[in-house]
Amino acid sequence: MTSIGIHDLELATAHHVVELDRLAEYAGVDPAKYRLGLGQDQMSFPAPDEDIITMGASAALPVIERNGIDGIRTLIFATESGVDQSKAAGVSVHRLLGLPPQVRVTEFKQACYSGTAALQAAIGIVSRFPGERVLVITSDVARYALDSPGEPTQGAGAVAMLVGENPALVEIERAAGIFTADVDDFWRPNDSTTAVVDGALSMSAYLDALTGSWDDLRAQGGPEIDQIDRMLYHQPFTKMAKKGQQRLAEHTGAPLSAALTREEQAAAPAGARDTGLFTGSIYNRRLGNSYTASLYAALAALLDHDTELAGRRIGMFSYGSGSVSEFLTGVVQPGYAEHGAASRVEAALDARVPLEVAEYRELHARVLPSTEDAQTPRVTRAPFRFAGVHGQARQYERTA
Ligand code: CAA
Secondary structure (H helix, E strand, O other), rough: OOOOOEEEEEEEEEOOOEHHHHHHHHHOOOOOHHHHHHHOEEEEHHHHHHHHHHHHHHHHHHHHHHHOOEEEEEEEEEEEOOOOOOOOOOHHHHHHHHOOOOEEEEEEEEEOOOOOOOOOHHHHHHHHOOEEEEEEEEEEEEEEOOOOOOHHOEEEEEEEEEEOOOOOOOOOOOEEEEEEOOOOOOEEEOOOOOOOOOOHHHHHHHHHHHHHHHHHHHHOOOOHHHOOOEEOOOOOOHHHHHHHHHHHHHOOOEEEEOOHHHHHHHOOOOOOOOOOHHHHHHOOHEEEHHHHHHHHHHHHHHHOOOOOOOOOOEEEEEEEEOEEEEEEEEEEOOOOOHHHHHHHHHHHOOOEOOOOOOHHHHHHHHOOOOOOOEEEEOOOOOEEEEEEEEEEEEEEEOOO
16 A cells, blocks of 8 residues: 655744743743743744744745645645635635645644644545645644733744655554544634633643544554654643643553653653653744644654654644544654754744743734735745735735
């Protein structure tokens, strides 16, 4: 059977960064609560001329430059911070990237999970149309109300993936575990620019979904726990991955290490199996929550920093509040290390422009109405920008 999976991937983020130590100082909270309690150091924050479309196109551009457009007849854009109720964000990306008209474009939504639905749909399309490739873009801006418990778990980021036959990075295996439950843990009503969340319920729903989807993976003939070498989790904040790993260890009886930092790794009990929890958190700790992109940012971090992955199996847990989740597995391909994007991603993270808390709060409160014509200031250094609103329609342009 032909192998299908992720052939290439790229991560992009926003122009600004907020240091969580500064936010803690402003909120009168011990900075250790954010750094250790949540496992977050920073959060990306978009400039006024950035959104899910500019980040998504910026992530996809290098993928297209490296691989060309031959065989791409589908673009799926996964997001839960959509900018329009009708038009798919991917249609704007399609134009910005200069893709031909013979590409079907659509948008997938189910909270943070929909990137995984897009990946599975892409695999289905490639199975139906051998030789085709599918561009999957996950892109989100995580926004909670100012001064709410969710505030330090905001963030922004996009991961673009090219899905095709004989992938260079990760073959996605056939068995997948699924778990859906109707739960009001996190949602964003149509008339709200920020998410509504029941924090405690969201964490218990996530953990129940993890064991539910794991059990289904096993029932579908998926690998046993000791046949999985690395484990990646959706990371609303990186400590959630640690909680997930602890729950999976309890549930399966496997001695999985829950060390999330270098210090915890050094102090891990003898016999604890390191499945890459720390390595998979390297980017997310600095990006913050990127919703649909979060799991794939963890994958990017692992591929960029773990030199012993060839032939190894990765478990990936995808969770989207509301809730739908999936546990899938993939096998890393020989030669994956040639992708080596660590220096690119780290340079992009280092180049973000810091915001003081007052500046961040002002930007957070700024919402551009769709009813008035307006131009946005030119701020971003990304290859694409949101230029403003004209005739109630959002306008996008290439910056260079
Ligand atoms: N030093 C070290 N640690 C400290 C500390 C200190 N001084 N003070 C507190 N902590 C620890 C706490 O012990 C706690 O750790 P544990 O959970 O391991 O016990 C941690 O810091 C957080 O403290 P609180 O529970 O008091 O935090 P909170 O109530 O202020 O908010 C939150 C936490 C509920 C996660 C909130 O940030 C939130 O609502 N976030 C958004 C929702 C979310 O991300 N949910 C995750 C699952 S849902 C999902 O995955 C989908 C998605 O993307 C949203």
